[in-house]
Amino acid sequence: MYRLLRTIPATWAIVSLVFLLSRTLPTDVLLGQALTDKGLGSRSITAAEREATLLRVQQRFGLAGPVFYFSRTHSNTGTVWQWNGTDNQYHRWLSNAVQGDLGQSYRSGQPVTAVLAEALRFTLPLTTSAALLATLLSVALALWLVCGGPALLLSILYGIDALPLFVVALGLLLLLANPDFISLFPAYGMGQQATKNAPWNVQIGSYLYYSALPLASLVLVKLPSLVVQLYDALRHELGANYATTARAKGLSGYQVATRHALRNAMLPIIALLTDLLPALVAGAVVVEVIFALPGMGRLLADAAAAHDFPVLVGGVLLVAVMRLLGLVVADMLYFLTDPRIRLQA
Numbered sequence: 001m002y003r004l005l006r007t008i009p010a011t012w013a014i015v016s017l018v019f020l021l022s023r024t025l026p027t028d029v030l031l032g033q034a035l036t037d038k039g040l041g042s043r044s045i046t047a048a049e050r051e052a053t054l055l056r057v058q059q060r061f062g063l064a065g066p067v068f069y070f071s072r073t074h075s076n077t078g079t080v081w082q083w084n085g086t087d088n089q090y091h092r093w094l095s096n097a098v099q100g101d102l103g104q105s106y107r108s109g110q111p112v113t114a115v116l117a118e119a120l121r122f123t124l125p126l127t128t129s130a131a132l133l134a135t136l137l138s139v140a141l142a143l144w145l146v147c148g149g150p151a152l153l154l155s156i157l158y159g160i161d162a163l164p165l166f167v168v169a170l171g172l173l174l175l176l177a178n179p180d181f182i183s184l185f186p187a188y189g190m191g192q193q194a195t196k197n198a199p200w201n202v203q204i205g206s207y208l209y210y211s212a213l214p215l216a217s218l219v220l221v222k223l224p225s226l227v228v229q230l231y232d233a234l235r236h237e238l239g240a241n242y243a244t245t246a247r248a249k250g251l252s253g254y255q256v257a258t259r260h261a262l263r264n265a266m267l268p269i270i271a272l273l274t275d276l277l278p279a280l281v282a283g284a285v286v287v288e289v290i291f292a293l294p295g296m297g298r299l300l301a302d303a304a305a306a307h308d309f310p311v312l313v314g315g316v317l318l319v320a321v322m323r324l325l326g327l328v329v330a331d332m333l334y335f336l337t338d339p340r341i342r343l344q345a
Contacts, residue, residue, distance in 0.1 A: 007327055009318040018316045019093060022309035023067045061106055065089060093313075094105060099284055100315070103310035107303075112314040115299065123288070123296035127280040130218035135273060137194035137219065138226035143262070146234040147228070147254050154228070161224035166282050169217040169290045177213060185213050188292035214287045218280055266337055274330035276287075278322040 058064040066084040069091065073080050091104065102112035145153060160168070177187040189210065238253075238261050239241060246256045285297030292298070296315065303311035 009322060011317075011324060015317045015320060016090070016315060017088065019309075019313050022046070022313060023063070023089060053187050062089060062092060062103065075086075097317075102314040105303075105310045107306050107311075112310045114298070115311055116314050116318060118157055119294070119296040119299040122294055123284050124279065125207075126214060126287075126293075126295065127218070127277060129211075130215055130222070130280050131217070131276045133271075134219045134222045134226060134276065137223055138230055139262070141223075141227045142230035142234055143257055145231050146238065146257055146338065154231075157224040157227055158218055161228075163221075165217065165221045166290065167284045168220050169287055172213050172217055172220075173290065175244050186210050194341075208210055210213070211293075214291050214293060217290075218283055221283065222276060222279065225268060227274060229269045230265060233268045235259055237261035239266045263337060267334070270333045270337065273333070275324075278319055278326055279320050281319055307344035 055064070058103070064086045067090060068088055069085070070081055070083050073082060096103065100113065102116075104111055105115050108115065141157075143148070163171075173187060174181070176182055177185045186209070196312065234257060238257060240261075243256050243261055246260050247253070251259070281296065283297075284295055285300055288295045288297035289301050296318075300312065300315045302308075303315070
């Protein structure tokens with residue numbers, strides 16, 4: 001619990017930094033959008049029209065006024081620090097964020113919470129499924145290796161671990177969704193329009209079919225580190241005295257590993273498991289862009305390109321909340337795995 005309380009200020013600091021940095025970027029993109037909406041983008045405008053439009057854009061998106069509680073100005077006498085009080089952009093954003101209001105998207109005008117919730121409808125099932133599948137496969141493969149599996153599997157895992165996510169995703173795309181080679185899976189999209197009014201079982205089947213390659217990409221990137229760590233931990237536990245005693249009683253190597261060693265071996269990799277979900281949410285940015293999926297990653301990539309800062313800050317906050325949830329899950333898993341561990345340690 002102490003680790004959780006210690007992480008909350010760090011999360012607040014990171015989100016605040018992203019917010020403040022976003023306010024230092026130019027608003028030319030927003031101004032261009034406003035000029036296009038007013039029909040002024042096709043002709044030259046005067047400086048007065050530009051200033052008036054820029055002022056309206058700033059007022060509309062809450063960009064008017066000082067950014068923080070204090071600001072720095074330059075004068076003939078040197079640098080002067082000025083206290084702005086609570087009438088600043090950051091204080092308004094923080095007050096609204098505490099109440100669950102993250103502002104409005106610059107592009108669509110919709111609330112950021114609604115935009116993020118819509119994107120999570122696609123990303124959360126994908127990342128959760130990848131985390132569960134990677135965990136189950138890592139346990140199965142580590143047990144297989146420690147009970148006499150082929151050493152070649154470790155070499156393959158080390159090779160996959162050296163590849164970045166975009167290389168794995170592109171490799172699967174070119175190998176299994178290439179009409180010129182093997183076209184087993186679709187190359188992009190989720191096929192929503194084709195199954196919009198179909199029965200639920202058809203919709204689930206279509207979702208699994210379209211998400212097979214993105215899911216495989218996320219699993220393959222995270223699987224090697226989990227398997228190697230758990231394999232080493234199992235080997236260490238199987239060399240302990242209690243494992244030798246269990247074998248002397250007639251238990252097979254598989255029985256010793258599953259009944260006695262596995263629970264103790266899980267302790268060192270719980271930290272990796274708690275980092276898995278936040279890492280997968282971040283990795284979804286790459287996967288969803290490559291496979292053109294309408295999820296959180298695609299949303300953040302488009303928001304960055306369009307300078308949609310409220311959506312970007314909300315996305316960073318969401319990833320930070322995932323990290324906090326990971327710490328809570330870690331404490332619960334540590335306690336369930338070994339009740340002797342105190343949660344406040």
